[in-house]
Amino acid sequence: MNAVTLLDRTPPAAGCDRPVLKERGQREVFCGLTGIVWLHRKIQDAFFLVVGSRTCAHLIQSAAGVMIFAEPRFATAIIEERDLAGRADLHEELDTVVGRLLARRPDIKLLFLVGSCPSEVIKLDLNRAASRLDERLKDRVRVLAYSGSGIETTFTQGEDACLAALVPGMPTLSETAPAPLMVVGTLADVVEDRFKALFDGLGIPVVFLPPRRSRDLPAVGPNTRFLLAQPFLTDTARALEERGATHVAAAFPFGEEGTTAWLAAAARLYGVSEERFAEVTAPSRDRAKRAVARHRPALEGKSIFFFPDSQLEIPLARFLARELGMIPVEVGTPYLHRRHLADDLELLPHDVLVSEGQDVDKQLDRCRAARPDLVVCGLGLANPLEAEGITTKWSIELVFSPVHGYEHAGDLAELFARPLGRRDRLRV
Amino acid sequence: MQLTVWTYEGPPHVGAMRVCTGMTDLHYVLHAPQGDTYADLLFTMIERRNARPPVTYTTFQARDLGSDTADLFQSAVRDAYERFKPAAMIVGASCTAELIQDDPGGLAKAAGLPIPVIPLDLPSYQKKENWGAAETFYRIVRSLAGPHAPAPGHVRPARAAGTRPSCNILGPTALGFRHRDDVREITALLDRMGIDVNVVAPMGASVADIARLGEADFSVVLYPEVAGTAAQWLKRTFGQPLVQTVPIGVGATREFIAEVAAITGVDATAVLADPASRLPWYSRSVDSTYLTGKRVFIFGDATHVLASARIATEELGFTVAGMGTYSREFAREVREAAARYGVEALISDDYLEVEEKIAAAHPELVLGTQMERHIAKRLGVPCAVISAPVHVQDFPARHSPQVGFEGANVIFDSWVHPLMMGLEEHLLGMFRDDFEFVDGASPSHLGHAPAKSEPHDIQVAPAIAEAVAGGSDAVAWSVEAEKELKKIPFFVRGKARRNTEAYAVEKSIPVITVEALYDAKAHFGR
Numbered sequence: 001m002n003a004v005t006l007l008d009r010t011p012p013a014a015g016c017d018r019p020v021l022k023e024r025g026q027r028e029v030f031c032g033l034t035g036i037v038w039l040h041r042k043i044q045d046a047f048f049l050v051v052g053s054r055t056c057a058h059l060i061q062s063a064a065g066v067m068i069f070a071e072p073r074f075a076t077a078i079i080e081e082r083d084l085a086g087r088a089d090l091h092e093e094l095d096t097v098v099g100r101l102l103a104r105r106p107d108i109k110l111l112f113l114v115g116s117c118p119s120e121v122i123k124l125d126l127n128r129a130a131s132r133l134d135e136r137l138k139d140r141v142r143v144l145a146y147s148g149s150g151i152e153t154t155f156t157q158g159e160d161a162c163l164a165a166l167v168p169g170m171p172t173l174s175e176t177a178p179a180p181l182m183v184v185g186t187l188a189d190v191v192e193d194r195f196k197a198l199f200d201g202l203g204i205p206v207v208f209l210p211p212r213r214s215r216d217l218p219a220v221g222p223n224t225r226f227l228l229a230q231p232f233l234t235d236t237a238r239a240l241e242e243r244g245a246t247h248v249a250a251a252f253p254f255g256e257e258g259t260t261a262w263l264a265a266a267a268r269l270y271g272v273s274e275e276r277f278a279e280v281t282a283p284s285r286d287r288a289k290r291a292v293a294r295h296r297p298a299l300e301g302k303s304i305f306f307f308p309d310s311q312l313e314i315p316l317a318r319f320l321a322r323e324l325g326m327i328p329v330e331v332g333t334p335y336l337h338r339r340h341l342a343d344d345l346e347l348l349p350h351d352v353l354v355s356e357g358q359d360v361d362k363q364l365d366r367c368r369a370a371r372p373d374l375v376v377c378g379l380g381l382a383n384p385l386e387a388e389g390i391t392t393k394w395s396i397e398l399v400f401s402p403v404h405g406y407e408h409a410g411d412l413a414e415l416f417a418r419p420l421g422r423r424d425r426l427r428v
Numbered sequence: 429m430q431l432t433v434w435t436y437e438g439p440p441h442v443g444a445m446r447v448c449t450g451m452t453d454l455h456y457v458l459h460a461p462q463g464d465t466y467a468d469l470l471f472t473m474i475e476r477r478n479a480r481p482p483v484t485y486t487t488f489q490a491r492d493l494g495s496d497t498a499d500l501f502q503s504a505v506r507d508a509y510e511r512f513k514p515a516a517m518i519v520g521a522s523c524t525a526e527l528i529q530d531d532p533g534g535l536a537k538a539a540g541l542p543i544p545v546i547p548l549d550l551p552s553y554q555k556k557e558n559w560g561a562a563e564t565f566y567r568i569v570r571s572l573a574g575p576h577a578p579a580p581g582h583v584r585p586a587r588a589a590g591t592r593p594s595c596n597i598l599g600p601t602a603l604g605f606r607h608r609d610d611v612r613e614i615t616a617l618l619d620r621m622g623i624d625v626n627v628v629a630p631m632g633a634s635v636a637d638i639a640r641l642g643e644a645d646f647s648v649v650l651y652p653e654v655a656g657t658a659a660q661w662l663k664r665t666f667g668q669p670l671v672q673t674v675p676i677g678v679g680a681t682r683e684f685i686a687e688v689a690a691i692t693g694v695d696a697t698a699v700l701a702d703p704a705s706r707l708p709w710y711s712r713s714v715d716s717t718y719l720t721g722k723r724v725f726i727f728g729d730a731t732h733v734l735a736s737a738r739i740a741t742e743e744l745g746f747t748v749a750g751m752g753t754y755s756r757e758f759a760r761e762v763r764e765a766a767a768r769y770g771v772e773a774l775i776s777d778d779y780l781e782v783e784e785k786i787a788a789a790h791p792e793l794v795l796g797t798q799m800e801r802h803i804a805k806r807l808g809v810p811c812a813v814i815s816a817p818v819h820v821q822d823f824p825a826r827h828s829p830q831v832g833f834e835g836a837n838v839i840f841d842s843w844v845h846p847l848m849m850g851l852e853e854h855l856l857g858m859f860r861d862d863f864e865f866v867d868g869a870s871p872s873h874l875g876h877a878p879a880k881s882e883p884h885d886i887q888v889a890p891a892i893a894e895a896v897a898g899g900s901d902a903v904a905w906s907v908e909a910e911k912e913l914k915k916i917p918f919f920v921r922g923k924a925r926r927n928t929e930a931y932a933v934e935k936s937i938p939v940i941t942v943e944a945l946y947d948a949k950a951h952f953g954r
Contacts, residue, residue, distance in 0.1 A: 025487075026465075026484060026485055026486070026487050026504070027462050027465070027487045028465045028468070029462060029463070029465065030463055030465075030466055031461070031462060031463025031464075031466075032463075033463070034466075051429075053439065053523035053524070053552060053553065054432075054435060054437075054438065054439040054523070054552065054556065055438070055439040055441075055442075055464060055522060055523050055524075055552070057432050057434075057435045058435055058438040058439060058442065058467075059463065059464075059466045061434055061435065062466055062467075062469065062470055063466055063469075072433065075431055075432060075433050076431075076432045077429045077430070077431055077432075078429065078430045078431075078432050079429060079553060080429060080430060080553055080554070081551070081553045081554045083429055083553075084527075084553055088429070090429070093429040094429060096429070097429050097431045100431060101431060117461045117463070117523070117524035118523055118524050118527060120490070121493070121524055121527045121528060122527060149461070149463075150461040150462040150463025150464065150487075150489075150524075151461045151462065151488065151489050151490040151493065151524070152489070152490050154462060154463075361507075361511060378469070379468075379469035379472060379473050380465060380466075380468030380469045380472055380480065381468075381472075381480070382472065382473075383472040383473065383476060383477065383478060384472060384477070384478060384479050384480045386478075387478030387479065
């Protein structure tokens, strides 16, 4: 385990032999609009305008659990009766709303029109609206559209749709130009900076998608190799591939093992020597192992059950099983991308039930029957399960907190140890 | 299309959820796309409920559209019945399902369940949460109590001698602002008057309880936003008189008692004579002198705004600097009240407009919702929360009602504590030149950080930033006047500066002198 396996990597068998329980029923998950909560913090000159209903507005302000209550860089254009009854032209109305918005916020450089369930159902063409507005606002504001609707996207797939919408506008990198490594997926700035430092140490030039400023979109071309930092970026990866880029397969950078595998995939590609790789990563690897080991006594041998939420479930279960000795019982994911998750699936113990999709009442029955030591689930299920005596970890925190890479491996382990530790403390 | 940043109310089906979740054996099957289940967390997280709301969502996706969403709905209805065995069911559509027009009511009827199935028609693109709650409660009451209605012209028999009068308490729901504690308080008050509670609904009521609403002698309309429509129907159908005074505040509680006494004929003298509230004495005690004329801005749902305006003026001696509501259904009542207090009512659910109006009114205290709490924080003005939309803080562990005499005590504390206490304000003024009382010093109970250093991601709209800064370059200050201004206690200095500048502009004074400063003071002096 300790040897750096830069050269002797055998590609996994795409996890094809593993049986997966496919469920279709009530899904207790957020829709893709929720991604706006972290996307608007990442791309700091972008504004997200949801074109939807009062429900959409209510969802976004409720989903984060707290309201930030400043004037945020997102809002909802609420469709009203007169819009549906044809008494108002939806495109004209939308232009007026955008005009008012941009007058208020001259600092906005990139505007996303975000489609919702109602806008999809009435077939409001937001791509058309975006190109019309983009043309009109040329040089001042870029206007793009994507769908975060619940009928098309589950939770983190909203980020996928958003990033995929950015790809066509990325500058073209010529066939002769050397291409930096592209890391794809929203990361907390602190995590991104740590990765940047590691890639610098390895001598690998690197760019990130999404960028912190919309004008800094990285260029893409046939020499581009990209690593996914998040497991839910199916459409973004496809869009990048359509522009000639190549996906670099790797386990996801959670925990010491995952982060090492992820960095090693890039190192192999850029011809980094074993010695250099070991030298650059050793201090961080040691720190990560020490930080993770601190939580092993609390978690080792404990069973864990994942309800589907963010598509992070499989890499996280792999981390908890291999680095902390936890026993995954069921790992639910809203959607399973076998190719992107091949390395993680391979590393996940083979007797673990992987389920895709959801029928929440049936899954609750399975969960109650299994009586796991820890359940990872959404906010709608957490308190009801706690009231039944089952310890829970809110899954949304795994999306909102910096958990990637070596320096956050200990924090990631702690997120799972804390609810168990709390239960031990309480005597009421 | 309406541009919305934050909303005061959710969509109408969330109102239906508040009614259903409050009840004990009713189930809601909601035709809704994936993602609408977010609403569960309002109940499980904000209210810390220990069970999932009794709601089944169809959570249809794109692949279901056009093919089998109706089948999906019907099987959801059957599965929900089999699994949860509710005593009755409400069915309806969320905003997206409304557009695909699957007719949940008809589909549920066709499923032929052996329980009452009540269809809801909640137009999502016109109406909002409170309307949805009121309509849902009305439909439930009509469907379940309707079969027990007496024949038209039937005269209510007189109560048997020796039996206590009974009433229904109407309006409390899940996720209601202090509804849990209000019900306990009002039940105890009625009990002291010798009156029994027949049914509290929707919160805590079963389907069977709703069916026997007609047995009560009268109804208490505790929250008209939710109970108004159903209460009017009960009055018409069962001849039940309504008590419509909402007992928030000492005066309103006394009127409520008198109204109940008049309807039932009970003798309320003892209950009225009992000095149950400390508010009147606390308000008259000398420490409260400093409350006199404090300018308050009041915003929230209509019930709490109307009650708060009365308490503020009659029971604490404040001045209403502005008031308004997001409850458009009660705009008339709030406008009339505002006119009595000499201000123009703000009827709006536009958070940014509310923020602008509060900034412009320069209140010394804001009584509002959690949204106004954040506005006030940003403006550096004390605030107390009086109304929904709710926050986890609005479900305190302790008993903390708003209604009745104990409610008045709670209100006195929660409104007065954010303000500087009388003696503290006096001392701050006296010692303003002491090095420990530098300008940044906040009252001790607000912690040690100056009020403005908020650690949040705060972006103030340009218009508001100007209004807050108050500084206008149009008038200049002489060095002496600037010096004199510094002698004014820091917590009123901003206001003095603004007033003086406004006065200078009005009188076309180019440079503010010490003279002008005191002229302005005399001009604005109360």
